[in-house]
Amino acid sequence: xxxxxxxxxxxxxxxxxxxxxxxxxxxxxxxxxxxxxxxxxxxxxxxxxxxxxxxxxxxxxxxxxxxxxxxxxxxxxxxxxxxxxxxxxxxxxxxxxxxxxxxxxxxxxxxxxxxxxxxxxxxxxxxxxxxxxxxxxxxxxxxxxxxxxxxxxxxxxxxxxxxxxxxxxxxxxxxxxxxxxxxxxxxxxxxxxxxxxxxxxxxxxxxxxxxxxxxxxxxxxxxxxxxxxxxxxxxxxxxxxxxxxxxxxxxxxxxxxxxxxxxxxxxxxxxxxxxxxxxxxxxxxxxxxxxxxxxxxxxxxxxxxxxxxxxxxxxxxxxxxxxxxxxxxxxxxxxxxxxxxxxxxxxxxxxx
Amino acid sequence: xxxxxxxxxxxxxxxxxxxxxxxxxxxxxxxxxxxxxxxxxxxxxxxxxxxxxxxxxxxxxxxxxxxxxxxxxxxxx
Numbered sequence: 427x428x429x430x431x432x433x434x435x436x437x438x439x440x441x442x443x444x445x446x447x448x449x450x451x452x453x454x455x456x457x458x459x460x461x462x463x464x465x466x467x468x469x470x471x472x473x474x475x476x477x478x479x480x481x482x483x484x485x486x487x488x489x490x491x492x493x494x495x496x497x498x499x500x501x502x503x504x505x506x507x508x509x510x511x512x513x514x515x516x517x518x519x520x521x522x523x524x525x526x527x528x529x530x531x532x533x534x535x536x537x538x539x540x541x542x543x544x545x546x547x548x549x550x551x552x553x554x555x556x557x558x559x560x561x562x563x564x565x566x567x568x569x570x571x572x573x574x575x576x577x578x579x580x581x582x583x584x585x586x587x588x589x590x591x592x593x594x595x596x597x598x599x600x601x602x603x604x605x606x607x608x609x610x611x612x613x614x615x616x617x618x619x620x621x622x623x624x625x626x627x628x629x630x631x632x633x634x635x636x637x638x639x640x641x642x643x644x645x646x647x648x649x650x651x652x653x654x655x656x657x658x659x660x661x662x663x664x665x666x667x668x669x670x671x672x673x674x675x676x677x678x679x680x681x682x683x684x685x686x687x688x689x690x691x692x693x694x695x696x697x698x699x700x701x702x703x704x705x706x707x708x709x710x711x712x713x714x715x716x717x718x719x720x721x722x723x724x725x726x727x728x729x730x731x732x733x734x735x736x737x738x739x740x741x742x743x744x745x746x747x748x749x750x751x752x753x754x755x756x757x758x759x760x761x762x763x764x765x766x767x768x769x770x771x772x773x774x775x776x777x778x
Numbered sequence: 779x780x781x782x783x784x785x786x787x788x789x790x791x792x793x794x795x796x797x798x799x800x801x802x803x804x805x806x807x808x809x810x811x812x813x814x815x816x817x818x819x820x821x822x823x824x825x826x827x828x829x830x831x832x833x834x835x836x837x838x839x840x841x842x843x844x845x846x847x848x849x850x851x852x853x854x855x
Contacts, residue, residue, distance in 0.1 A: 465815065466815070469815045469818070469819075585814075586814060646814060647814075658833065659814060659815075659818055660814065660817045660818050660821055660833030660836070661832070661833050663818045663821055663822070664821060664830065664832065664833065667821075667825055667830070668830075699818065699819070699822070703822050
């Protein structure tokens with residue numbers, strides 16, 4: 427696994443933006459019985475989530491979050507050196523959504539802007555790339571915009587995904603600062619997992635044919651099209667068991683921490699069953715493992731900033747240092763973890 | 779864990795049915811509670827015995843005994 431230690435980076439603030447619509451999973455649709463939905467909910471831990479309307483995109487959520495963040499931090503838009511958009515639900519295949527965001531936010535033309543196409547591992551990846559650009563001092567201020575609207579690519583008649591995913595966007599402000607504690611990152615990839623979490627017909631490998639958007643019954647009994655998200659939950663579970671405990675051990679070793687040094691383990695909110703199982707396998711106090719999946723569902727790349735803003739707000743706003751271990755894993759397969767100490771953030775909010 | 783305890787765990791944590799309702803000869807497809815979530819819970823149950831199999835292997839199991847045969851070496855007499 428790749429191991430990096432990044433210096434001279436401070437996180438100034440994190441804002442998450444949720445869609446207006448909060449949906450109880452029992453009110454979602456009538457293709458499934460209450461009994462079946464309750465059984466799914468027991469396993470996934472999800473009782474509600476927020477989902478966008480048809481006319482709202484991931485970038486819209488991220489822009490809302492970014493506007494609030496810039497205002498709170500009193501950052502001048504002409505002084506933003508870079509904007510990185512991490513998502514698997516961009517506005518277009520091209521142009522890059524980050525370019526669209528640069529214009530909509532009114533950022534300077536000096537600003538670099540690009541997208542990163544990753545999901546569950548995306549927040550940590552985005553932080554890694556932003557930190558690389560900042561640590562030399564060549565870029566001083568970078569906006570990291572991370573989020574997904576997976577609700578747009580799921581079939582309402584696919585029980586494996588329909589009751590699991592929520593939408594959310596986030597904005598994180600990173601700034602060059604000397605003599606702050608370093609951020610460690612460990613990351614890796616196993617692309618043989620591509621087929622287990624995929625939308626087969628939205629790119630250029632399987633060129634769109636006339637019936638790509640026609641929903642049919644698949645071998646797993648669910649009804650979806652080639653343009654809908656497919657998830658093989660059992661293989662994802664196996665992948666998680668294979669990778670995540672080792673990933674956590676590696677990031678702690680890289681950063682020179684023992685498990686006792688970690689104040690909070692911020693795990694991507696895959697589903698409750700996976701999170702509980704990992705918690706039992708790992709030698710770390712249960713109270714240090716955060717979860718908010720019950721209210722927000724699995725928000726893909728936004729799950730880590732959403733945990734921080736919903737559950738750790740007061741903690742990261744305070745001037746007392748807090749040691750976080752952020753762990754993203756999933757679609758790709760791709761995984762990334764970081765260890766960092768944060769304190770005194772200027773802005774931590776959830777808006778909707 | 780012995781075979782009977784494995785079946786009890788399978789009843790309680792995988793199928794969530796009353797104790798004593800499942801025996802080794804039963805055909806999985808005919809058990810109403812056996813579904814994709816059951817497969818994930820079974821992967822967790824057998825991982826607890828330090829056995830890892832792909833979901834495909836589980837999907838090929840016909841009876842409860844076929845699942846048990848995956849972990850026979852790890853069960854006590």
